[in-house]
Each structure stands twice: as structure tokens, then as C-alpha cells.
Amino acid sequence: MKYSTILILIITLSLGSCDYTDYNEKDYLLKDDIYSDLDRVKSALTGVYTDLPAGFTQVGQAMIASASDDAVFANDADPIHRYFNGAWSTSRPLDSKWNFYYPIRRANQLLDEVENYTYEERLYDKDPTYEVLMQELERYKYEARTLRAFYYFELAKRYGDIPFYTSVLTEEEANTIERTPFEEIIDFIVQECDSAAAVLPDSYIDQRDKETGRVTKGAAMAIKAKALLYAASPLHNESRSTEAWEKAAEAAYDIINSGTYSLLNNYSDVFNNYSNGNSELILERRQGNSNNFERINFPVGYVGGSSGNTPTQNLVDAYEMKDSGMNINDAGSGYDAANPYQGRDPRFEASILYNGATFKGQTIEVFNGGTNGAPQRYATPTGYYLKKYLIESINLEAPNVTEKEHTWVLFRYAEVLLNYAEAMNEAYGPESPGSFGMTALQAVNMVRARSGMPDFPSGLSKDAFRTKLRNERRVELAFEGHRFWDIRRWEIGEQTNQIYKMEVTQEGNNFSYSKELLTTRNFEPKMYLYPIPFNETVINTNLTQNPGW
Numbered sequence: 001m002k003y004s005t006i007l008i009l010i011i012t013l014s015l016g017s018c019d020y021t022d023y024n025e026k027d028y029l030l031k032d033d034i035y036s037d038l039d040r041v042k043s044a045l046t047g048v049y050t051d052l053p054a055g056f057t058q059v060g061q062a063m064i065a066s067a068s069d070d071a072v073f074a075n076d077a078d079p080i081h082r083y084f085n086g087a088w089s090t091s092r093p094l095d096s097k098w099n100f101y102y103p104i105r106r107a108n109q110l111l112d113e114v115e116n117y118t119y120e121e122r123l124y125d126k127d128p129t130y131e132v133l134m135q136e137l138e139r140y141k142y143e144a145r146t147l148r149a150f151y152y153f154e155l156a157k158r159y160g161d162i163p164f165y166t167s168v169l170t171e172e173e174a175n176t177i178e179r180t181p182f183e184e185i186i187d188f189i190v191q192e193c194d195s196a197a198a199v200l201p202d203s204y205i206d207q208r209d210k211e212t213g214r215v216t217k218g219a220a221m222a223i224k225a226k227a228l229l230y231a232a233s234p235l236h237n238e239s240r241s242t243e244a245w246e247k248a249a250e251a252a253y254d255i256i257n258s259g260t261y262s263l264l265n266n267y268s269d270v271f272n273n274y275s276n277g278n279s280e281l282i283l284e285r286r287q288g289n290s291n292n293f294e295r296i297n298f299p300v301g302y303v304g305g306s307s308g309n310t311p312t313q314n315l316v317d318a319y320e321m322k323d324s325g326m327n328i329n330d331a332g333s334g335y336d337a338a339n340p341y342q343g344r345d346p347r348f349e350a351s352i353l354y355n356g357a358t359f360k361g362q363t364i365e366v367f368n369g370g371t372n373g374a375p376q377r378y379a380t381p382t383g384y385y386l387k388k389y390l391i392e393s394i395n396l397e398a399p400n401v402t403e404k405e406h407t408w409v410l411f412r413y414a415e416v417l418l419n420y421a422e423a424m425n426e427a428y429g430p431e432s433p434g435s436f437g438m439t440a441l442q443a444v445n446m447v448r449a450r451s452g453m454p455d456f457p458s459g460l461s462k463d464a465f466r467t468k469l470r471n472e473r474r475v476e477l478a479f480e481g482h483r484f485w486d487i488r489r490w491e492i493g494e495q496t497n498q499i500y501k502m503e504v505t506q507e508g509n510n511f512s513y514s515k516e517l518l519t520t521r522n523f524e525p526k527m528y529l530y531p532i533p534f535n536e537t538v539i540n541t542n543l544t545q546n547p548g549w
């Protein structure tokens with residue numbers, strides 16, 4: 001598939017300062033040349049897109065899942081381990097994304113500068129017409145505003161209160177700006193996304209350049225819905241306001257009710273089909289040909305593999321039994337501890353490699369002395385290997401090494417349904433439609449039906465539904481970058497610090513399985529928010545630090 005240049009063209013706009021909100025006169029040397037030309041304006045917009053994140057190697061070589069109870073990164077020297085080994089600090093930040101102020105600044109500059117030009121030199125162009133060009137320019141502005149809202153959300157979910165501005169700052173302004181309350185940031189995101197959703201197209205197939213990978217009306221709506229979900233969650237909703245949950249439910253329902261998106265029939269296809277026919281994708285981050293993710297995450301024992309993000313027993317236990325729809329610890333679930341992987345939720349098979357699974361035509365062996373087990377270096381510490389997002393057909397063996405394009409899902413329809421179910425349950429309970437046409441129960445059952453899982457039972461209390469829904473969210477969205485943040489917005493960090501593994505022992509032609517505690521990680525209340533980077537507080541003494549840091 002040919003990728004749109006909107007996500008791979010990188011323009012050179014100089015930004016050289018330690019402070020990401022800082023002013024740098026070099027940025028203005030060629031601004032007339034850039035913003036007086038519509039083609040260069042489009043390239044400037046591309047520069048706002050280029051910082052869209054991909055979570056394949058979010059910290060060091062690891063996915064953010066390995067900083068949650070869903071995974072352990074096999075290489076214990078990777079920076080991901082600083083989250084819980086005491087080395088995470090203001091002077092050693094992780095995944096700070098403070099550099100999202102770069103694309104925010106680019107967006108501000110673009111929005112400021114294009115107002116200074118009429119582009120009359122294009123007035124007599126016939127193909128495309130001046131009117132078409134001006135319509136596209138107007139759309140560029142809303143694309144920039146939507147992306148800026150996304151980056152502000154990414155910062156706010158990490159830090160809470162953050163520096164906020166919508167124009168290009170002077171050096172003095174940048175170095176004295178104070179933090180704006182989280183609630184005001186969310187209000188801004190909602191307003192921006194509402195404005196953009198009224199202008200942006202549902203897709204770009206009918207647009208002049210037919211480019212894909214750009215923000216759409218649905219993307220703006222999804223950013224708004226997610227921002228409101230986080231604002232309603234316990235971490236930021238101290239009063240436990242029901243109204244906040246109602247707003248989050250309404251924003252998610254607007255996407256559902258639009259009819260623009262639908263679930264694919266096969267769960268695995270969501271992560272293998274990135275063409276225009278993928279009706280589930282709302283926004284994704286596209287990357288060119290590579291095999292880096294496979295080199296990191298193919299199991300040891302495969303040529304070029306080094307284990308990487310290894311799923312925990314905690315996550316494996318979250319996958320229910322397919323026939324009963326029950327948790328493995330529930331009486332009557334049908335779980336057999338002697339055959340722990342038999343009859344499980346199909347999403348387990350699609351996401352995780354386990355002892356006895358088949359991968360690239362070989363049987364996975366995680367036991368001591370097995371093909372993929374100890375004592376090999378970086379053999380899985382948990383008893384499992386990652387499968388989700390891996391492109392199994394990539395070959396790492398010379399001389400026939402292959403590479404393929406990779407795409408990171410930022411928003412998809414299943415998440416919207418789960419967001420809606422969560423907000424509706426908190427606002428109205430599991431089986432009331434409120435003022436909408438769908439209950440929380442109906443929304444979550446749509447997600448489960450796609451994977452062949454039984455419906456949630458009717459009659460669950462709000463608390464029981466919440467517990468089961470959180471588990472559903474965990475397995476549906478595993479390794480997509482959600483669990484780490486869900487733990488924080490739900491304020492359950494202290495409940496997730498014990499990490500378990502599966503010890504597999506070979507006994508002739510049979511195997512025995514024993515769940516064992518692998519480690520107890522450190523989690524402190526201050527970790528619900530990130531620390532403001534130390535160097536930023538030195539540059540700007542008005543930046544107060546988050547509690548505990």
C-alpha cells in the first residue's frame with residue numbers, strides 16, 4: 001500500500017532550544033517563504049503530523065505495556081525498568097513527551113501566519129481552482145487545530161496541569177508561562193474538536209489528493225471523547241461528578257451514532273489490514289518498511305529474536321473462558337489448570353504466544369532447555385511471548401531478510417464502544433440507555449460478539465459490571481498503550497504491583513504449569529502523574545512540580 005506523504009514527509013523547521021516552549025529567532029528566517037506558498041503551507045502542516053506517536057518502542061525498546069502489569073521487558077537494562085526500580089525522577093524522565101510542545105508550536109505558527117496572506121497569485125489557477133485551494137487551506141487549519149488538541153491531551157494525561165498557549169510565544173513569555181489547570185485544557189480540547197468536526201471530512205477518499213492517514217471528523221470526535229473520559233475518571237474527577245460521565249458518554253455516542261465506523265469481523269484483521277477497507281480504524285500512525293519491532297519481540301530461539309515485551313500471567317489470567325464467558329477463577333468456568341490454554345477467549349490466541357503455540361511453523365517451548373526457554377539470553381521471564389502487532393511473515397534470517405510497513409493504532413471503534421460502556425455504566429448503570437439509544441451492556445456485547453465471546457449477563461450491579469468491563473477493556477486493547485493509563489486514571493496502581501509468571505516444567509511428553517510470583521514492583525501515589533522535567537523547572541521557575549516529585 002502506498003502511504004500518504006502527509007505522514008512521512010518531514011520538513012526542516014529549526015527548533016533548536018532546550019525548552020520546548022522557547023522562542024528561537026531562527027524559526028522566523030524563512031517564514032515568509034514558507035507561509036506565502038500554499039504548497040509549503042501543506043508541508044508545514046506535515047510537520048505537525050510528524051510527531052504523532054507510535055507505541056512500538058515507546059520507552060527505550062519497550063512498549064508502555066511493560067511498565068504495567070500486562071508485560072515484562074526481557075532485557076533488564078532497558079530504561080522501561082526505571083518506572084519501578086527507583087530510578088525514575090525529575091532529572092531522569094521517561095516517556096515525558098514534553099517535546100510535544102514542538103508540534104504545538106508548529107501548529108500555532110501555521111495558524112498565525114496563514115492569516116497574513118491571501119494567496120492571490122493562485123487566483124487565476126484553473127486546476128485546481130482558487131476556491132478549491134482556499135477550501136483546502138481552511139481544512140488545513142482545522143487539521144492543525146485537531147492535532148494540537150491531541151498533543152495537548154497527551155501532555156495533560158501525563159502531567160495534569162500544563163503550560164498552555166495558542167500563539168507563538170516570545171522568549172520571555174515561554175520562560176515565565178505558568179501551568180493551566182487540567183480542566184481548562186480539557187475544555188479547550190472539547191471546543192477545538194467540536195469546531196474541527198464540523199469542517200473535517202469523514203474520509204479523504206473523495207478529496208482532491210485522496211490522501212489517507214490524515215485527521216478526519218471521526219478523529220476529532222474520538223480525541224474529544226477520550227479527553228472527556230479521562231476528565232470523568234477518578235484521578236481527575238474528585239467529586240465523582242455524574243455529569244462528567246454523562247458528557248463522556250454523549251461524546252462517545254456521537255461517534256457510534258454517526259454510522260461511520262464498524263467492527264471488523266475478525267479481531268486479528270484489525271492489526272493486519274490498514275487499507276481504506278479497515279472500517280474500524282479512526283486514526284493511526286503509519287511507519288515505513290522495517291523489521292525492528294520483530295527483531296525486538298520475536299522469541300529467542302528464532303533467528304534475530306530477543307524476546308522484548310513478554311506478557312505476564314496477570315494478563316493471561318484476564319482472558320475468560322470462551323464457552324462460559326466466565327473468569328478462570330469462577331466456579332463452573334470450565335477452566336482446567338492442567339490445560340490452561342484450552343478453550344480461552346480467542347483474543348488470547350491472537351495476542352500471546354504460549355507453551356505449545358505455533359509461530360512461524362514452529363512450536364513454542366518456554367520450559368527450561370526448550371527451544372525458546374532458559375538458559376538462553378533474554379528467554380521469557382514470564383513464560384510467554386508477544387504475538388499481537390508482530391508481522392509473522394517477516395524473515396530475519398540472512399540473506400533473505402525482509403521488512404514491512406507497520407501501523408500503530410491510535411483510535412479504533414472498539415475502544416469507542418468500550419469508552420461508551422464505561423461512561424454509561426458510571427452515569428446510568430449497565431442497562432439504562434439514559435437519553436441515548438444504547439445501553440452500556442449493549443455496547444460491550446458488540447465488542448465481545450466480534451470475538452465469539454458470550455454476552456455479559458443481564459442483571460449485573462454497577463460495581464460488578466465495572467469490574468468485568470475493566471477486564472474486557474484490558475484484553476480487547478492489550479498492548480495498544482491503554483492499560484498503563486487506565487491504571488492511573490482509575491487510581492488502582494497499588495493493586496497492580498505484583499507480577500506473576502507461569503513456570504512450565506516438562507515431564508516426559510507432558511507439561512506441568514505453576515503460577516508463581518515473579519516480582520513485586522514499586523508503586524507510589526506520586527506516579528499517577530509524571531514529574532515535570534527538572535531542566536524545564538530550571539529554565540522556567542514558574543513551573544511548579546507535581547506532588548511527591
